[in-house]
Amino acid sequence: MKKTVVVIVGPTAVGKTTLSIEIAKHFNGEVINGDAMQVYKGLNIGTAKIREEEKQGIDHYLLDMILPEADYTAADFQNDVEKYVHIISEKSKLPIIVGGSGMYIQAALYGYRFSNRKRDHAYTEKLENLVHEKGVVYIHDLLKQIDPLQAKTIHPNNYRRVIRALEIYETTGLTMSQQIEKEPKQPMYDIIFIGLEMERTLLYNQINKRCDQMITNGLLEEVKQLYQNGYEDTKAMKAIGYKEFLPYIKGEQPLEESIHLFKRNSRRYAKRQYTWFKNKMNIQWYSVTPDTASQTVHTILHDLAGFLGDK
Template sequence: MDPIVMQKLEKTGYKAIPIICGPTASGKTSLSIRAAKELRGEICCCDSMQIYRHLDVGTAKPTEEEKREVPHHLIDLVEPDQPFNVASYLDHAYEKIEELLSRNVLPVFCGGTGQYVQALQKGFDFSGAPVDREKEEALRLEFERDGIDGIYSRLIVLDPDCKEKIHPNNTKRVIHTLALLETVSGTTKDIREASTQNGPRYPFILFAIDWPREVLYQRIDLRVDIMMKDGILDEAEWLFKQDLPSDCTAMQAIGYKEFFPYLKGESSLETCVDLLKQHSRNYAKRQLTWFRHMDDVNWIPSDQLGEYKIDSFL
């Protein structure tokens, strides 16, 4: 690790930057707020949907009260129609880390987006694998003309693992990934491995919250009920009226797309709410799978959340 980085970090009183992760509705926000207070730090969000402005309830952004308790960063970065990816997140994250360390403040990362967490932990550098924008645009036009089936088939031929990781309905990601693979040789795994050669830019230590599966699912269902009272349907209607492309990332967000059939008059509200609960539970399962395959994660049993001391690891 760069001695200059360690010197900056040690001025905060600690030798590593914590990342608190885990599935949706697991209690990451409350734990990160408590940790930030104890560590005299500020929170950096690590969530691929909280970066969008206007989408607050459905992305479970920190409330105004929570932001008054501890400053939160890396939220509300772009409009819902603006492109944003892992590389964009790293640029913002590294800039914010430097700003906080310059004030002798410890960054406390919190979020459930596995790609963002892993990119920080591994120190991904995407500059060596640029996407050919002309190729990506050509694929987009092909999709508009002929549909996604042919494009998706070519993607699976180049990288069979993508069949398990990328759903054909996620057309934006299908097109981007195929453009990347047709620009550089190798699979997505090869590209990820090539991007980790420099190692992490900062020393991070990971914590993940572990709940019994059925209890977590109950928490998710309860959260959806609370979101309904807090106005998630109004946000979904606002997003729906923006008339964004269907493959826009914000339009694919869990918490909004489930209500579009209701807003079109094609489904009942009750059916859409049940679908949101199911999609959220499925997403939590995928998050847990992702984090369990990551290296060096300190798992926090849910029954120890109240007394768990993160500072003892730093």
Template sequence: MNSRDADDRPPLLVLVGPTAIGKTALSLELARRYNAEIISGDSMQVYRRMNIGTAKLMPEEREGIPHHLIDICEPEHPFSVSEFQKLCTEAIRDIASRGKLPMIVGGTGLYIESVCYGFDFQEHGADEAFREEQRRYAAEHGNEALHEKLAAVDPVTAAKLHANDLGRVVRALEIRHVTGQPLSELQAGARGDEKRSPYRLCIIGLTMDRAALYRRVEQRIDAMLEAGLVAEVGSLLDSGVPRDAISMRGLGYKEIAAYLAGEMTYETAVDVLKRDTRHFAKRQLSWFRHMKALEWVDIDDAAKNNGLFAATCAIIAGKFPMDIEYISS
């Protein structure tokens, strides 16, 4: 590969954006164009039997394009960012070894950045006793109270995490405790210099008018409910998946589980789900704005010009100008 003369790092294409913005459809187009294989960058799609609420693309919908890190563990498993980093790195290596272009597609910012910039989670250390102490605090005082503790020492990270994302809230507090530095500062240092990445990165972020995005979010939730989200959550609970499992704290699952437990009406559960998903989309956009190597594509602007696909291809051509063997015939 001619471009390797100047930089022998393997190329890595990354497509990010908030939920419901249209990453999946675009990723299939790009995969066909660039002979790519897709790696899911979604923290929920790793779980088997959680299909509707995660907007998972079913095998028959993947158009023959290989997808990785989907349906790899049971809902009871506490899947972590470090586990994702390891498996994703292995998948990238495997895809590249077969002459294909690795492409991460998703909206879980921390997971994706951990791979793009090689975050060393072991380097930050661990304190199991401290971690357990934080979990006990949350159990006694509530997740919101623990989230407030994080906001006091690392407001940037706290703003990106929901209070119910207990695992990541605890880990952020643990990193602050062990290193004396906020997780946000450690990540800023890692992402601040693209040369620290083990890959030649092309990171594309999708954005659009906020009100239009929120309408898409609500339409997606309506579609999930029509497709059987309530039955999916009920089936998971009936099979023994505990409500406090990390997987069941995901959007769509915790709200419907509360409805099935009689803790709120169906209408309230749907309203809460739509509200929290809108907030989640806003946090996703906030997270991606801190990724310095990211190239934004506004869907509305692209539609007025040559289209979204053409806009993204132009960015890729600028980042990987000599990788012509990736172009599908």
């Protein structure tokens, strides 16, 4: 029999962490982080990583695993999720995956087969040089010509994913879209999907407030420490909440501009998250507002009791 897994998804700042704790408490569960950036040590405030006191004694996995210079991939995440789902299930507890990294979560749940083919570092370097010489839009246009479907799902500024998609075509002869089409369509687990959504104006207001709170909580000091430790050019430091403040810390940009970009990029990311989950997965969505959050949690717990009772 497939193992039962609860998966909580939705845009940033919508309340996924709070819900995950309540579900874990009510249904004897443990939580697996589903945010690709929270695996890194030292990236705490900017990734909204759950604090120890917020865990309420619930065991969490896939947090603070690796140093920022490491390259943590969707294949790594898939392997780790499989390991921890097994560990939690063996304890007769409910695995709960919570996060907003759509591609990582999808890859883990549907058992994507990742190629063992080594990366073509010379070709990657060539594309990175093109980014510096001609800009991100130029290589995004290259992807449009080769794989228009993927080009629609990858923002030009996410040039590392653009490069990876081009590299896959260069080394395999197949576009990323063609490879995804070949992937398994049946999930590895018996999944109960729960999605949280919020009216856009309310959500954007929540995001702006959380960004301000992160700054109050010491985000600038966190970014400065990572910069001083030599992590400026790492994949981890390209995350929202970090890349926006590096120019300020280096004296190249006013603080007000960094804060503006931080909030804007966070809102845009939330929109992309919502679009991804709506298009990629069959999710039971629950609308929530700041004033009705506790009632929504109560409704979800009631519905989940019925879902689990039918298993």
